[in-house]
Amino acid sequence: MRVMALDRPGTPLRQAEVPKGAPGPGQVLVRVAACGVCRTDLHLCDGDLPLVRSPIVPGHEIVGRIEAVGPGAEAFAPGERIGVPWLGWTCGTCGFCASGRENLCDAARFTGYHIDGGYADYAIADARYCFRLPDAYGDAEAAPLLCAGLIGYRSLVAAGDGRRLGIYGFGAAAHIVCQVAVWQGREVHAFTRLGDAAAQAFARQLGAAWAGDSGQSPPAPLDAAILFAPVGALVPAALRATAKGGTVVCAGIHMSDIPAFPYDILWGERRIVSVANLTRKDGDAFLRIAPQVPVRTAVETFPLEQANEALARVRDGRITGAAVLVTAG
Ligand SMILES: [Zn+2]
Ligand SMILES: [Zn+2]
Numbered sequence: 001m002r003v004m005a006l007d008r009p010g011t012p013l014r015q016a017e018v019p020k021g022a023p024g025p026g027q028v029l030v031r032v033a034a035c036g037v038c039r040t041d042l043h044l045c046d047g048d049l050p051l052v053r054s055p056i057v058p059g060h061e062i063v064g065r066i067e068a069v070g071p072g073a074e075a076f077a078p079g080e081r082i083g084v085p086w087l088g089w090t091c092g093t094c095g096f097c098a099s100g101r102e103n104l105c106d107a108a109r110f111t112g113y114h115i116d117g118g119y120a121d122y123a124i125a126d127a128r129y130c131f132r133l134p135d136a137y138g139d140a141e142a143a144p145l146l147c148a149g150l151i152g153y154r155s156l157v158a159a160g161d162g163r164r165l166g167i168y169g170f171g172a173a174a175h176i177v178c179q180v181a182v183w184q185g186r187e188v189h190a191f192t193r194l195g196d197a198a199a200q201a202f203a204r205q206l207g208a209a210w211a212g213d214s215g216q217s218p219p220a221p222l223d224a225a226i227l228f229a230p231v232g233a234l235v236p237a238a239l240r241a242t243a244k245g246g247t248v249v250c251a252g253i254h255m256s257d258i259p260a261f262p263y264d265i266l267w268g269e270r271r272i273v274s275v276a277n278l279t280r281k282d283g284d285a286f287l288r289i290a291p292q293v294p295v296r297t298a299v300e301t302f303p304l305e306q307a308n309e310a311l312a313r314v315r316d317g318r319i320t321g322a323a324v325l326v327t328a329g
Pocket of ligand 2: 038039147
């Protein structure tokens, strides 16, 4: 089978042929149909995140069909379509796991980071962390639900119930969260890169009440803001745009340094929080909600071997919605 493997940060992914392997106890072998390209993959390739295994096959928004089931993984059957997310394994016994916070497990293993991911023809996953996917979505359309959707939804919950919501960075996660927030009756304000008229038009098309540059002030103070852009300077910008009592959620796994800012933009019980990873409960909740909204994902597909091109376009913000790698047949 083909894989796109990362050897060293700062180098392009390398196409290789490797044996597809067999599922061990509790595991499933998945024939990958589509795999989303997440900003986290880019952080890994660019060296913003430490490489914990080399080579590693990135990709943690995997949609595919089960080809083989290992002993103990009979909850799934061959031929069934499943989704494999970022959370690939947790210890199940630490304080975080025992208190419903498996997303914070110190021993957690992540797909496409510790475990070879979906930039490949096949992937092996622990069945307990896989999801059944709503039938309403095609393979490529379902892929972005698995991280942009799940972690985006966790970020939206972390933002609280405030009606006026700001979203900074209008990529894969934002385009999904915007639809859920509008469906919930919120007023979405989308902040994009300077002068990115296409992204601003896309946000309005998805129901945003206002769209502008990230340096602009919204027409009225926000109740909460979610930062998907990995830009630390946006934290004080978002605090300035947020009303007293509001929450600023940092949703990415990596962010450039946050510049110093005056205490008075935090004062007034504003909060800055981060969101890390996902729990299986988040996945169940979001995958129930997505077809009700219904969330429609905008995807640009690339053949597996063009993974480097897809990553470059995510880096430059030249994707409307989400980039997804697809395998032939
Ligand atoms: Zn644990
Ligand atoms: Zn991701």
